Amino acid sequence: MQKIPLCLTILFVGYLSLSCNGPSKSEIEFTPEQNTAFEQAQANGILVNTGLERCRLFVKDWLAQADSSTGLIPKNLYTDLDIWNAKDAAADNYPFMVLTAAITDKELFEGRMLDMLKNETRLTSRIDRMPDTYSFSKKGFDNPEADLESILFGSSEYIKDGLLPLTEWLGKSPWSERMIGILDDMWKHAPVETKFGKIVSTNVEENGEMLQVLSRVYWMTGEQKYLDWAIRLGDYYLLGDQHPTRDFTGLRLRDHGCEVVSGLSELYVTTHYASKGKKAEYQPHIHEMLDRILEVGRNKDGLFYDAINPQTGAILKERVADNFGYTFNAFYSVYQIDAVEAYRTATLKGLSVLNDKYRNYDWEDGSSDGYADAIEGALNLYAREPIASTAAWIDSETQVMWSLQDKSLRPNTSQWNSSGVIEGWHGDGNFARTTIMYCLWKTQGVTAYPWRSDIQIGAVKENGDLLISLNVEQDWEGVLKFDTPRHQTIMHMPSDWPRINQFPEWFTLEKDKNYEMINYTEQSEQSFSYQKLKEGIPLSLKKGVHKFIVKTAS
Known part of the structure; x- marks a missing residue:
């Protein structure tokens, strides 16, 4: 962590080779692309500050x-x-x-x-x-x-x-x-007897949740019992008489029902790595479910209806599901392991139409929770398929969601009177969940501790390097922490399939690599290990805008 003297070669953006005396700050030149990236990082920092401060106010006023x-x-x-x-x-x-x-x-x-x-x-x-x-x-x-x-x-x-x-x-x-x-x-x-063993419920939502939880907790803990329990549910739905599209007369493709679609797909991905025989047994039934949903479950724009009868193809509730991303997670996950191009194509179609036709859309009758779920779904899939128009839609709709917090001062809400509360019910937490997901995108997973209300931290990934803008209105001492591939480091999963309520990974550290961090304010360069970046780099900053680049050491 010791600074390299300026008489050594310092890697500035553009890879300028500096003399021992070094240039004045006015001599530092960035490529047009890097200038644009730093401008975007600084703009991202404003958004992150706004988002995290909104979350802090939400916490403060609910705790009251x-x-x-x-x-x-x-x-x-x-x-x-x-x-x-x-x-x-x-x-x-x-x-x-x-x-x-x-x-x-x-x-x-x-x-x-x-x-x-x-x-x-x-x-x-x-x-x-x-x-x-x-x-x-x-x-x-x-x-x-x-x-x-x-x-x-x-x-x-x-x-x-x-x-x-x-x-x-x-x-x-x-x-x-x-x-x-x-x-x-x-x-x-678990009280429900089936020919596959005891399960916790016959409720589709509950069992869908269990499929998701057990599939992930199996990898996280390495304990076989969690996979065994998940397979009981997989057998119950895919090998018995409860197949979601072959046997159901009503299938919700929004929350409180769609969980079973993504849950079965998470189990299917898990068996791909952990039980090849079971995967082969499930494969035709998983594909049948997904194919039928594509056939009768979408509107002309490629987004899902709230509910359908999968047997007859009748639309039971025509409203567009705000949880479209949750269901697309299933399609994209199966695409990743089975290479069924139709599943990726369907996902791309749904994402691509958002900015043209679904700006300021009345998700879930205008609920903040509806916006939170729709944005989350798009953001999670954007991390896999970075479509520019999807990013523009996420930006625009996040502003709409945030504006609903500002409208919480209503005459008929005498029980509470605070701009931190969004709508005054438990769904307010999902506002914070999705806002944090959005902010982590705008920092590429970098976090600053201790947080302070004047901090504006944003980042952009450019050609594999991370460009960071950190603006403080008063001198600040703290640490910058960098993200890891959490699906590996925390969950021990064999791949990062898209899943409900995960926090997507953006710029993540590689365990066996070292990194260089260039501080353009101090005109210095330091080398750090994976572990040090993960734990946090100490910084002492004067007020103003500070620019950094983090790159893999050569």
């Missing part, structure tokens, strides 16, 4: 509504102020408060956010570690009797929508331990 005794947040701010529940408050809202704090407020993350987890675990665990609905006024469970079916569903939601995406970013943590504990107890108490 937390129960004073338990510290837990209510289900919503309209009719359920007395209720904490797993499927809503825990699954959709709380986890993205945790994630916001993890990126922007270490003290809050390690303090109040962790305390909320501890209190939730202590107060709401009802059947072993599985949580049940809690009443603040009753100081106990809202329901006098434990309802296993309801508890299993809430547990599934909490794991898949909340704890799993947290784990994909944080890695091993108290939240991942909570996830594994709940998951193990769900299958310990």
Whole structure:
């Protein structure tokens, strides 16, 4: 980490060779492409600052509504102020408060956010570690009797929508331990007998969530039981009489139904690497499902309807599903391993039409949650297929989603009166989830600690190098951390298939490589290992705009 004297060759952009005296700052020249990239990085920094500050305000103002005794947040701010529940408050809202704090407020993350987890675990665990609905006024469970079916569903939601995406970013943590504990107890108490073994439910959404969770947790832990449980579900749907397109008379292609399509595809990808025989057994049934959805499930623009009858081809709900990306994840994942070009073509068609026909679209009747899910789906697939018009659409629709937070000051919402709250229900957390995904795109996965409200950090990848702009209004000391291929380093997955609620990977470090970082403000160059960039590079910056390039060492 020692600076190389200027009398040595310093790799400036454009690979200028400098004399021992070095040039004045006015002599530094960038290529037109690099100038453009730095300008974009600086613009990205403004967006990142806006997005993360919106998330911080969301956390602040929702925490103001937390129960004073338990510290837990209510289900919503309209009719359920007395209720904490797993499927809503825990699954959709709380986890993205945790994630916001993890990126922007270490003290809050390690303090109040962790305390909320501890209190939730202590107060709401009802059947072993599985949580049940809690009443603040009753100081106990809202329901006098434990309802296993309801508890299993809430547990599934909490794991898949909340704890799993947290784990994909944080890695091993108290939240991942909570996830594994709940998951193990769900299958310990699995009540549904089938010829393939016991499963947790006959609910399509719940089983779809379990397929996704088990496929990923199998790789993360290396424990065979998770794959065995997932295969029970795969057999139930693909080899039994519950095939989603052959046997269903109604198939939702939006959330609360589409999870089974992407879940079966995640299991199929997993068997491609872990159980070739089972993959061969599943293949015709997976292809049959996807082919039929392409045949009867899309509008003329190539986006999915909310619901169809896959047997007759009847459209049951013609509205365009805001969760189109979730279903395209299935197609693209199967394309990656089976090279069915029609599945990639369908994905590209859906992505390509967004900017021309779906700007300011009324997703889910204008809900912030609808925008959050639509943007997430497009962003996740854009990471695999970087279509310029898709990027433009993501930028435009993120501005629309953000504007809904500004409209939260409504005369009829006397229970809360704060611009941090978006719509006052548990779906507000998905606003933060997608905003953080968007910000990580604009930084290419680079994060600055400690966060401060005046920080503007943005990045652009140019010809394999990372160009970073970091603007601070006051002197700042901290660290820059760089992303790793988390599907490998955290989840231990054999490939990075697109999946619901993941945080896409942009500029990621390679484990056995060293890197050079050029600081154009100080006109210095330093070399760093993979481990050091991952842990964070210490910086001491004067106020102003600072430009850096990170590249693989030759």
